[in-house]
Structure formats: structure tokens, C-alpha cells
Amino acid sequence: MQEQSRKPLSRRTFLKTLSTAIGGTAFLPLLAACQGTPPPGGGAQAPSGGPTATVLRAEAGAVEPTPAPRQAAAGRSTVIEVWYPYGGADAPLYEEYWKAFEDENPDIGVNAVYAANDLSTNAKLFTAIAGGKPPDVTWVDGPQVAEWAARGALEALDDRIAAAGIKPENYWSPSWNQTVYEGKVWSLTYGSDPNFGFFWNKDVFVDAGLDPEKPPKTVEEMDEYDTIIAKVDGNRIERLGFIPWTVYGAANSLFTWGWCFGGEFYEPDSRKITANHPNVVKALEWMTAYAKKHDPTKISGFQAGFGSGTQHPFFQGKTAMAPFGPWELSALKRYAPNLQYGIDFLPTGPDGAPPKSSWVGGWTVGIPKGSRNLDAAFEFVRWISTSDTATMIAGKTFNQFPGYRNSPYYNEVQNNPQLKAFYDILVETKHQRPVMPAQAFYTGELARAVDAAIFGQKTPKEALDEATVNTQKELDRILREGIS
Amino acid sequence: MATPALRFKRRGLSPQQRRDLRSGLLFAAPAILGLLIFVAYPVLASIYFSFTSYSILQPPFWTGWENYQTLLFDDPLFYTTLYNTFYIAIFTIPLSVIVAMGLAMLLNVKVRGQSIYRTIFYLPTIVPFVASSVLWLWIFNPQYGILNTLLWYIGIQGPGWISDPSWAKPSLIIMNLWGVGSWMVIYLAGLQDTPQELYEAAELDGATAWQKTIYLTLPFMSPYILFSVILMLIGIFQYFTQVFVMTNGGPADATRVYAMYLYQNAFTYFKMGYASAMAWLMFVMVVLLTFVIFRTSARRVYYGGQ
Incomplete structure (x- = not known):
């Protein structure tokens, strides 16, 4: 006993103190993280099923080093800071924009900074705005517009748009619609993605004994083709006709097929979420039936052997049919130069669903709240969205169909059969994703519903009912709290 | 304790001591200020935010207990993530202890190349989480992965691992075991601290290897095990990177863990208040669990000679 009392510090106390101390401090970063700094490891990769088709292009470049910031040309009286969303192989292409803009606007210089922008990295822009040092211009993904506008991240542009003589009818209507929230315009569309062209691999069609010049015209036909094309060797899938939930993530897949089946996702006037619209349920039931046919796991x-974008199984002839955006044209040329394919409208859904279904995605460009160079910033927004120079760069360099219908690029498109196919889709497009401030939440809920249904944990109806209720609750909360 | 010294100081510092004190504080100031501004303030602020609805740019909107109420009574996904986290914890922690202890005991055996083996088993620990997660994605790939290929050679049809909702959590647990190197090192240090003379005495008395392990090694190692269990528990509540990289919570919510859902609420859905409430609930849970572990283990932990 004597021995013990003389011990200055027992091992027990030491370990106890140490673990309590470490336990306490280990929590601090996490609690602190809620202040607006992502925890370590955050932002390493764009989560799948994000709200944007184009986000997935960024993933391919995620391993590339971050491009260095660009300095404005010397001697400009105003310098604006522009944040653009794509690094990797795309990053050097942006220089064409900055240079062309500086050439046409001798007073304004452009400092350009790469800032990945998707579901997981919004925090950067919000932190910059909260810290009083926002960029003057930023790319805003279509479904983010209402979300960001409602949370006070964007400047309304109505007066400047009116003064510049820009009219709604200058844009493809879904592209214009996605920039209008609560009666105000918050950004201008830069690219209109005709989502999607239906690609089919002619070589695989021949191999499977199908007519390579006859793509399926209906969803039923597509299913029949899949049965013919699919090659399964025991437990191993060698080839499939298509995979319905890999249209740029689960949520975008449901948007694509839901509209194709004649469904609707949102009722803007009553602000009602309609994920459980009977035709959306039907679309998910169809996806679920497909999953059962081949076993979802x-x-x-x-699928796990492949990925999105250029890693998509279609590029390697492992799936024969896939909905793609026009940006895949150059990717196919680069990574699968010998692949023979055709492009058509999506097959028509069952039971009198409207034919030629598609929707518009794509980026817009806006001005973050607190920009100190509003005039120069708007000049850039106007220029990149509507000028002949910029819309030609969008088309020719980025394979990006301009949102501005009067762009001379649309004359060029007529002479290229592949681009013409997409042009025809764009002309027919009626849908854009719901314009409302719970869009990211809705996207997450739709992706969860698709997952739960295809893995058989819930019926499609149950899963979509739940997504509807949850998203409605979230939307109502945002609207009730009057955050706008 | 140190009171006499303090009293002396208060009574009157010599000019030299005062200068020392001032420059000492000055030198420590960056660290103190950093701690206050970047740690203490955010932590305290998150208590306040947990009672608000806060989307960063607009002022926080006071909602009282609403965030906590919604979490506890109106958010099934909260319980799904809690279940997933506990599931991973309940299997990862005991298995990690067993594997790390087994490795440590093996590596404590004096053989040629001992330090090389130690290095090899420690190596996975220094691989960054993102890199090891991508590596494991490929190991787990059902069609092309090395795991299923090996299983196929011995005539077993492997499961879908990370892409199968019922195998996704076990897959993560297997992956976690790969990274027990740092605990192995701590246990190894503990093993070398156990008194050799007791082992010699036991051998003279004819104790078997099993008896030596149960009656000698384990009691001496118990404080180390307690220490590691508590830290592992905390670590698992913060389990995030692997899931974020590998599954993003899928398939079908099977790997949506607590920290992942917290992150989503904060940075995807702009619900900073809700996420702060989640963080504080997590804090309370870990404090309670730690307390329970201390209480229940008190009699089983042996602190040499006490």
C-alpha cells in the first residue's frame, strides 16, 4: 500500500486521462466542421448521382492536378474574378474564353480560378460569399439556381437583362425557365444539354443478329433487344443491352425515364412534389423489373468494373444502348474511335407516353451576392451567354450547345449529322428539372428511392411515396422559414 | 499540488520573472489564439447553431429544440445511419482487437527478420484513406476483383461485396481490419512491457501457451485494450472517408453512416443547424458510451500491481 501511494502517476490515471483528452479533442474538428469547413477528405470525389449530368465529366479529371489560377492581362482598369467548374483536360480550353473576352473588352481583365462545383463542394462558394470575398462571376448548374437564389447566394439580374435587351424567347425555353425563381432571373444559361441522345452500338447489334440501322422505337422493344444482346456466363455478365439506372447517376436516370413514361416530378403552381406520379412509379417499376431480370447485385x-463518362461500358461495347449527352461525341472519337454507333430520340414509353422525350440540363453563369464589380461581371455573363464569339467557343471547343438560340453555332450544327441529331432533340425538349430550393435534397431522395426499389427493399410505389413525403417536408420547411 | 509555487508568484514577481512570463505568453499566443478562434469558438458556435435553421448566408433562424426533435422522432434515416454505424462498430472493434493482438503476439516472437515483418504489417496504416479505399474498391470488385478471383479458384462463388446491400457493411469491416497496424504497434509496446520473470515462472510451473495468454498476457494488456477500444469507438463514429470514396452511402443506404449523413446535411442540403445538432448528439452518445465502458471494465482492467 505504501508503495502505491508514493506513485506519482499511475498507469490507470494516465491512460484514463489520455483517452479522455484524446476523445475530447478528436471531436473538436468535427464540431468545428459544422462551421463551414469541410472535414478532411471532403470534396475528394464528386458523389455519384449528383444533380448534373455534366458533373460526371469532372470526375474523370478529378485525379488531375488543380489548374493554376489565371492572371488578368496587364493594364486593365477593372479586373473580375471568374470561377469555372472543370479541371483536368478541360481546364486549358477555358483560356480561349478569357482571351476572347479580354480582346473584346479592353478595360476588363479576367482572373480565372478553377473551383469544382457540385453537390459536395458548394461550401467553397458559400464560404467565400459569407467571408465577403466572393468571385464576381461563377458557373451555376441549372438545378442549383433556385437553390442558391433562395439562400441568398446570387444577385438578381432582371434590370440588367432588360437593359441589355435579352428576352426569354432568345433561349431554349427549359433553359430560360431554370433560371427564373420567385419571378426573378438569377443567371443566364450558358449551355443547353439535350438530355439525351439515344446511342446504339451498331457492331453489337450485328453481332447479336439485330438490324444495325433499326434502333428500338419503344421501351418494350428496347427490353426485347436487351434479351437478345445480353450475354451472361453463369454468374458473370459479359454484355448487356443497357442499364436503366446508369444515365449519369440514379436520380438523372429516373428523371430521364420518368418523363419518357409521361410522368411529372413537380407541380410548380401548388409547389407540390410529385415523385409518386403514377407514370414515374411505372418507370421505376420498369427499372425494377429490369433489375430482377438480371439480378441487381x-x-x-x-457496372463496378466500369464507371461514368469515358469509363462507361458503352465505350467498350459492353452495353449496346445508352442515353448520352453531346459532350460524349468527342470522348467517343478520342477513346473509342472504331466504335460504330447511331443517335436517335429516346424510345417511347408505354401506354401512350409522349414520343421524343428529353429534358434540358446544362450550366448557367451568374453573379454571387456581394460582387464588387457588378457592371463588368454582368458584361461577362451577357457575353458568355449570348455573344457570337462565346457561343461559338462553347459549341466548337466544348461540344456545348449554347442556351442562346440565335447563336451562329446552330447554323453549323445543321451540316453535322451527329450534332443535327442532338439539335433535333433540343428543339423538341419540354422539361427541365424542378425549379425549387430543395433540389439537391430531392435529387438525393430520388437516388435513394431508385436504389431501394432495384434492390427490392421497397416497392417502387413505397420508395417514391417516401421520397415525395420527405422532399415535400423539406421544401415546406424552407418555404415556411421564408428563406428567400 | 503546485500551489506553493503559484502563491509565491502571486505575492510578487521579480522583474525578471515578469519579463519571462510576458515573453512566454507571447510565444504561446499564436497557439492559444489559434485554439480559441479556430477550435473553441466554432465548437461553442455549433451549440448555438444546433438550435437554429442555418444555411450559411442568411442569419440563423431560431427553432429551439426542433432539430433535435426531428432527428429523434421524425427522421428514419437518422436511425438507419445510427444502425449502420453501430453495426460497423460492434464488429470492427472486437475483431480489430483480436487481429491486432494476434499480430502483436506473433510479431513479438523473436525470429529472424522480425523488424521486416513488423514493417510489413504496419505498412497499410500509412496508406492514405482515399488511396486505400480506391484499392479496396478493386479488391472487392465482384467480376474482376482479386478477392472473388481467389475464391473462384477454391470453388466458391463470391458475393457482390461492396455493391451488394447485404454484404456492403461486412466488406467495410474486412477493410477496416486491414488498417489495424497502429493498434498492433501499441499492443506490441505493451507486450514488451509485461514482466518476463512471470512468464519464466509460469513456464517452470508447466503452464501451456494458452494459459500464459489468458492468465498473464491478457491481464497485463487490459489497459491497452481499453484504451484502444475507446479510441476505436470514437474513430468509428467519425467513419467517413472510406464510405465517401467507395459507396457514397449506397447501395440502398447500406453504408450510409452517421458522419456521412451529417456531412450531407451540412454541405449538400445546407442544413448547418441540423448537422450541428447531429454532431452534438454524436458527442453525447460517445461520452455516454465511454462512461459505460469505463464503468463496466473497471474491475476487469489490471493496472500492474494496484
């Missing part, structure tokens, strides 16, 4: 195992 087997399909996801097959």
Missing part, C-alpha cells in the same frame, strides 16, 4: 458488380 450482378448488374452492379458488372
Whole structure:
């Protein structure tokens, strides 16, 4: 006993103190993280099923080093800071924009900074705005517009748009619609993605004994083709006709097929979420039936060997049909130069669903709240969205169909059969994703519903009912708290 | 304790002591200020934010207990993430202890190349989480992965691992075991601290290896095990990077863990208040669990000679 009392510090106390101390401090970063700094490891990769088709292009470049910031040309009286969303192989292409803009606007210089912008990295822009040092111009993804506008991240542009003589009818209507929230315009569309062209691999069609010049015209036909094309060797899938939930993530897949089946996702006047619209349910039931046909875990195992964008199984002839955006044209040329394919409208859904279904995605460009160079910033927004120079760069360099219908690029498109196919889709497009401030939440809920249904944990109806209720609750909360 | 010294100081510092004190504080000021501004303030602020609805740019909107109420009574996904986290914890922690202890005991055996083996088993620990997660994505790939290929050679049809909702959590647990190197090192240090003379005495008395492990090694190692269990528990509540990189919470919510859902609420859905409430609930849970572990283990932990 004597021995013990003389011990200055027992091992027990030491370990106890140490673990309590470490336990306490280990929590601090996490609690602190809620202040607006992402925890370590955050932003490393764009989560799948993000709200934007184009986000997935960024993933391919995620391993590339971050491009260095660009300095404005010397001697400009005003310098604006522009944040653009794509690094990797796309980053050097942006220089064409900055240079062309500086050439046409001798007073304004452009400092350009790469800032990945998707579901997981919004925090950067919000922190910059909260800190009083926002960029003057930023790319805003279509479904983010209402979300950001409602949370006070964007400047309304109505007066400047009116003064510049820009009219709604100058844009493809879904592209214009996605920039209008609560009666105000918050950004201008830069690119209109005709989502999607239906690609089919002619070589695989021949191999499977199908007519390579006859793509399926209906969803039923597409299913029949899949049965003919699919090659399954025991537990191993060698080839599939298509995978319905890999249209740039689960949520975008449901948007694509939901509209294709004649469904609707949102009722703007009554602000009602309609994920459980009977035709959306039907679309998810169809996806679920497809999953059962091949076993969902087997399909996801097959899928896991591939990825999105240029890693998509279509590029390697492992799926024969896929909805793609026009940006894949250059990717196909680069990564699968020998692949023979055709492009058509999406097959028509069952039971009198409207034919030629598609929707518009794509980026817009806006001005973050607190910009100190509003005039120069708007000049850039106007220029990149509507000028002949910029819309030609969008088309020719980025394979990006301009949102501005009067762009001379649309004359050029007529002579290129592949681009013409997409042009025809764009002309027919009626839909854009819901314009409302719970869009990211809705996207997450739709992706969860698709997952739960295809893995058989809930019926499609149950899963979509739940997504509807949850999203409605979230939307109502945002609207009730009057955050606008 | 140190009171006499303090009293002396208060009574009157010599000019030299005062200068020392001033420059000492000055030198420590960056660290103190950093701690106050970047740690203490955010932590305290998050208590306040947890009672608000806060989307960063607009002023926080006071909602009282609403965030906590919604979490506890009106958010099934909260319980799904809690279940996933506990599931991973309940299997990862005991298995990690067993594997790390087994490795440590093996690596404590004096053989040629001992330090090389130690290095090899420690190596996975220094691989960054993102890199090891991508690596494991490929190991787990059901069609092309090395795991299923090996299983196929011995005639077993492997499951879908990370892409199968019922195998996704076990897959993560297996992956976690790969990174027990740092605990192994701590246990190894503990093993070398156990008194050799007791082992010699036991051998003279004819104790078997099993008896030596149960009656000698384990009691001496118990404080180390307690220490590691508590830290592992905390670590698992913060389990994020692997899931973020590998599954993003899928398939079908099977790997949506607590920290992942917290992150989503904060940075995807702009619900900073809700996420702060989640963080504080997590804090309370870990404090309670730590307390329970201390209480229940008190009699089983042996602090050499006490």
C-alpha cells in the first residue's frame, strides 16, 4: 500500500486521462466542421448521382492536378474574378474564353480560378460569399439556381437583362425557365444539354443478329433487344443491352425515364412534389423489373468494373444502348474511335407516353451576392451567354450547345449529322428539372428511392411515396422559414 | 499540488520573472489564439447553431429544440445511419482487437527478420484513406476483383461485396481490419512491457501457451485494450472517408453512416443547424458510451500491481 501511494502517476490515471483528452479533442474538428469547413477528405470525389449530368465529366479529371489560377492581362482598369467548374483536360480550353473576352473588352481583365462545383463542394462558394470575398462571376448548374437564389447566394439580374435587351424567347425555353425563381432571373444559361441522345452500338447489334440501322422505337422493344444482346456466363455478365439506372447517376436516370413514361416530378403552381406520379412509379417499376431480370447485385458488380463518362461500358461495347449527352461525341472519337454507333430520340414509353422525350440540363453563369464589380461581371455573363464569339467557343471547343438560340453555332450544327441529331432533340425538349430550393435534397431522395426499389427493399410505389413525403417536408420547411 | 509555487508568484514577481512570463505568453499566443478562434469558438458556435435553421448566408433562424426533435422522432434515416454505424462498430472493434493482438503476439516472437515483418504489417496504416479505399474498391470488385478471383479458384462463388446491400457493411469491416497496424504497434509496446520473470515462472510451473495468454498476457494488456477500444469507438463514429470514396452511402443506404449523413446535411442540403445538432448528439452518445465502458471494465482492467 505504501508503495502505491508514493506513485506519482499511475498507469490507470494516465491512460484514463489520455483517452479522455484524446476523445475530447478528436471531436473538436468535427464540431468545428459544422462551421463551414469541410472535414478532411471532403470534396475528394464528386458523389455519384449528383444533380448534373455534366458533373460526371469532372470526375474523370478529378485525379488531375488543380489548374493554376489565371492572371488578368496587364493594364486593365477593372479586373473580375471568374470561377469555372472543370479541371483536368478541360481546364486549358477555358483560356480561349478569357482571351476572347479580354480582346473584346479592353478595360476588363479576367482572373480565372478553377473551383469544382457540385453537390459536395458548394461550401467553397458559400464560404467565400459569407467571408465577403466572393468571385464576381461563377458557373451555376441549372438545378442549383433556385437553390442558391433562395439562400441568398446570387444577385438578381432582371434590370440588367432588360437593359441589355435579352428576352426569354432568345433561349431554349427549359433553359430560360431554370433560371427564373420567385419571378426573378438569377443567371443566364450558358449551355443547353439535350438530355439525351439515344446511342446504339451498331457492331453489337450485328453481332447479336439485330438490324444495325433499326434502333428500338419503344421501351418494350428496347427490353426485347436487351434479351437478345445480353450475354451472361453463369454468374458473370459479359454484355448487356443497357442499364436503366446508369444515365449519369440514379436520380438523372429516373428523371430521364420518368418523363419518357409521361410522368411529372413537380407541380410548380401548388409547389407540390410529385415523385409518386403514377407514370414515374411505372418507370421505376420498369427499372425494377429490369433489375430482377438480371439480378441487381450482378448488374452492379458488372457496372463496378466500369464507371461514368469515358469509363462507361458503352465505350467498350459492353452495353449496346445508352442515353448520352453531346459532350460524349468527342470522348467517343478520342477513346473509342472504331466504335460504330447511331443517335436517335429516346424510345417511347408505354401506354401512350409522349414520343421524343428529353429534358434540358446544362450550366448557367451568374453573379454571387456581394460582387464588387457588378457592371463588368454582368458584361461577362451577357457575353458568355449570348455573344457570337462565346457561343461559338462553347459549341466548337466544348461540344456545348449554347442556351442562346440565335447563336451562329446552330447554323453549323445543321451540316453535322451527329450534332443535327442532338439539335433535333433540343428543339423538341419540354422539361427541365424542378425549379425549387430543395433540389439537391430531392435529387438525393430520388437516388435513394431508385436504389431501394432495384434492390427490392421497397416497392417502387413505397420508395417514391417516401421520397415525395420527405422532399415535400423539406421544401415546406424552407418555404415556411421564408428563406428567400 | 503546485500551489506553493503559484502563491509565491502571486505575492510578487521579480522583474525578471515578469519579463519571462510576458515573453512566454507571447510565444504561446499564436497557439492559444489559434485554439480559441479556430477550435473553441466554432465548437461553442455549433451549440448555438444546433438550435437554429442555418444555411450559411442568411442569419440563423431560431427553432429551439426542433432539430433535435426531428432527428429523434421524425427522421428514419437518422436511425438507419445510427444502425449502420453501430453495426460497423460492434464488429470492427472486437475483431480489430483480436487481429491486432494476434499480430502483436506473433510479431513479438523473436525470429529472424522480425523488424521486416513488423514493417510489413504496419505498412497499410500509412496508406492514405482515399488511396486505400480506391484499392479496396478493386479488391472487392465482384467480376474482376482479386478477392472473388481467389475464391473462384477454391470453388466458391463470391458475393457482390461492396455493391451488394447485404454484404456492403461486412466488406467495410474486412477493410477496416486491414488498417489495424497502429493498434498492433501499441499492443506490441505493451507486450514488451509485461514482466518476463512471470512468464519464466509460469513456464517452470508447466503452464501451456494458452494459459500464459489468458492468465498473464491478457491481464497485463487490459489497459491497452481499453484504451484502444475507446479510441476505436470514437474513430468509428467519425467513419467517413472510406464510405465517401467507395459507396457514397449506397447501395440502398447500406453504408450510409452517421458522419456521412451529417456531412450531407451540412454541405449538400445546407442544413448547418441540423448537422450541428447531429454532431452534438454524436458527442453525447460517445461520452455516454465511454462512461459505460469505463464503468463496466473497471474491475476487469489490471493496472500492474494496484
